[in-house]
Amino acid sequence: MSLNRVLVPVKRVVDYAVKIRVAGGKVDTNVKHSMNPFDEIAMEEAVRLKEKKLAKEVIALTVGPSKSNETLRTALAMGADRGVHIEVPEGSEVLPLQVAKLIKAVAEKEKPELLLLGKQAIDDDSSQTGQMLAGLLGWSQATFASKIEVAGDKLTVTREVDGGLETIASKLPAVVTTDLRLNEPRYATLPNIMKAKKKKVEKLTPKDLGVDVTPTIETVKVIEPPKRAGGIKVESVDELLSKLKNEARVL
Amino acid sequence: MFSRSLLSVRSRAAVANQLGLRSFTASRNASTLVLVEHKNDAVASSTLNAITAATKIGGSVTALVAGSAPDAVAKSVASLQGVNKVLVAKHDAYAHALPETLAPLIVAATKAGSFTHVVAPHSPFGKNVLPRAAALLDVNQVSDVIGVEGEDTFVRPIYAGNAVATVKSKEPIKVITVRTTAFPAATSGGSASTESAPSADTASPTEWIKEEIAKSDRPELGGAKIVIGGGRGMKNGENFKLLYDLADKLGAAVGASRAAVDAGFVSNDLQIGQTGKIIAPELYIAVGISGAIQHLAGMKDSKCIVAINKDGDAPIFQVADYGLVDDLFKAIPDITSKVDKI
Numbered sequence: 001m002s003l004n005r006v007l008v009p010v011k012r013v014v015d016y017a018v019k020i021r022v023a024g025g026k027v028d029t030n031v032k033h034s035m036n037p038f039d040e041i042a043m044e045e046a047v048r049l050k051e052k053k054l055a056k057e058v059i060a061l062t063v064g065p066s067k068s069n070e071t072l073r074t075a076l077a078m079g080a081d082r083g084v085h086i087e088v089p090e091g092s093e094v095l096p097l098q099v100a101k102l103i104k105a106v107a108e109k110e111k112p113e114l115l116l117l118g119k120q121a122i123d124d125d126s127s128q129t130g131q132m133l134a135g136l137l138g139w140s141q142a143t144f145a146s147k148i149e150v151a152g153d154k155l156t157v158t159r160e161v162d163g164g165l166e167t168i169a170s171k172l173p174a175v176v177t178t179d180l181r182l183n184e185p186r187y188a189t190l191p192n193i194m195k196a197k198k199k200k201v202e203k204l205t206p207k208d209l210g211v212d213v214t215p216t217i218e219t220v221k222v223i224e225p226p227k228r229a230g231g232i233k234v235e236s237v238d239e240l241l242s243k244l245k246n247e248a249r250v251l
Numbered sequence: 252m253f254s255r256s257l258l259s260v261r262s263r264a265a266v267a268n269q270l271g272l273r274s275f276t277a278s279r280n281a282s283t284l285v286l287v288e289h290k291n292d293a294v295a296s297s298t299l300n301a302i303t304a305a306t307k308i309g310g311s312v313t314a315l316v317a318g319s320a321p322d323a324v325a326k327s328v329a330s331l332q333g334v335n336k337v338l339v340a341k342h343d344a345y346a347h348a349l350p351e352t353l354a355p356l357i358v359a360a361t362k363a364g365s366f367t368h369v370v371a372p373h374s375p376f377g378k379n380v381l382p383r384a385a386a387l388l389d390v391n392q393v394s395d396v397i398g399v400e401g402e403d404t405f406v407r408p409i410y411a412g413n414a415v416a417t418v419k420s421k422e423p424i425k426v427i428t429v430r431t432t433a434f435p436a437a438t439s440g441g442s443a444s445t446e447s448a449p450s451a452d453t454a455s456p457t458e459w460i461k462e463e464i465a466k467s468d469r470p471e472l473g474g475a476k477i478v479i480g481g482g483r484g485m486k487n488g489e490n491f492k493l494l495y496d497l498a499d500k501l502g503a504a505v506g507a508s509r510a511a512v513d514a515g516f517v518s519n520d521l522q523i524g525q526t527g528k529i530i531a532p533e534l535y536i537a538v539g540i541s542g543a544i545q546h547l548a549g550m551k552d553s554k555c556i557v558a559i560n561k562d563g564d565a566p567i568f569q570v571a572d573y574g575l576v577d578d579l580f581k582a583i584p585d586i587t588s589k590v591d592k593i
Binding site: 014016017019020022027038095096098119120122123124125129133134135136139140142144146156160161162163164165166167168169174180181217218222223228229231232234236237238240241243244248250251 | 590
């Protein structure tokens, strides 16, 4: 039996290589953005399931401002069949519980057997959405996955836990969140990027889905982390050991 | 998706005033439930830090111990300072800490005890379980808290620790996970009472199969006083023996950068960084690690940082207290042979 539908939520975030800056009490986001790296891994896994004929259709979903459309197009160029864009105004904040409720509303309509998400977004570093979604749906959850096997109506997942690995079996439908080691995401090729432009993207709003996205957690302020005092370079191993023993007193 | 617009409409004075008003006024009306992480009859060290964070909220602290044989753990938790009560849930369904069974239990305990706060460590265990419980309680969670400024105001790092946000939760129940390295461990000397936890649905669509936990005589990465991290510069897995030899002499733990893990030099659970372990030892020695943003996120709160790298321009030197520009294959054996002599 193959999965009829896999739903993959993706997030547009500040590119992982950008050194962000805090200015005027907020993070300067006028920088390069790209797809959250963990979501690329989730998308790659979904496309691989399809290539192995274990899944029939892959749907990419995003919640974000109009610019998130680019992220959705990247997902389509990687191999998703169609997209859903839940559009919110530029600069507005949608917290993980509300994102989970939005995804749930789409899931109830599309009826996927598998929801694949990244384990965390590298901007808010929350690591909540997948778990919340599984809770709201009452589905099995397999977080921090480094290996996924689909067989019949079961999913066997190897998870990265403290000290090693753990294997669990989930009854489908299930929610899986991806860890770094799950796979190596592909690059979208130019022909696929061109093809992705023709793929269908459904536009929705939180209102269409009946979800109130008013934030229940307010960001009071954002500051730069304390800077470390400048260090010194030592000339030799002897000098290093002497400094660690006599100056830093850590040995 | 953290909003930056909220701040722009407020004046700085209003923000400062608000912060001043609620600075460290620990509440007497708060009551906090702490989810206990444990394994093999022992309380995980992460829970000790979580309990300290819970005491900073003010009010009473209740610990929830769930397991197939939780009695020994419950006894240790009851003897921790700061814990007022221990709730014990004994059922085979709690044997492997599946979120599908733990989340309903947390919800039942929270409702029965009218808790205002629910706290867990931001460990793989807490990260897995708590958001599911938060969703069942219909509240947003505040993850990876490094500071408690009041009963509804918390400080947390965002963007791999390159910014620090102060957030105020308007949720009726504040669900938080805490960064363990940001709070000292609770010590023994308490004597809490023990009660049975309320019962909850134990059906689970998930079945636990097995685990492969790496065995090591060295201290646990998260709690070690000295940590030696190896990066791509180690060239292969065999060369990590150089670091193990030094670690054994120093009683240190060994960790790695993502590059070293991805290259297969060491196992994944040794990764230090934004998406791996967050550490803050007394001494961190970065060997052959360039110092990418994601790695710095996991170790830059270490008290003293040493970098050993042959590339003098590597970004790691910008955060290192002491830097040695040298070939690690010469420097590390040299340190190992000399470290006893000083």
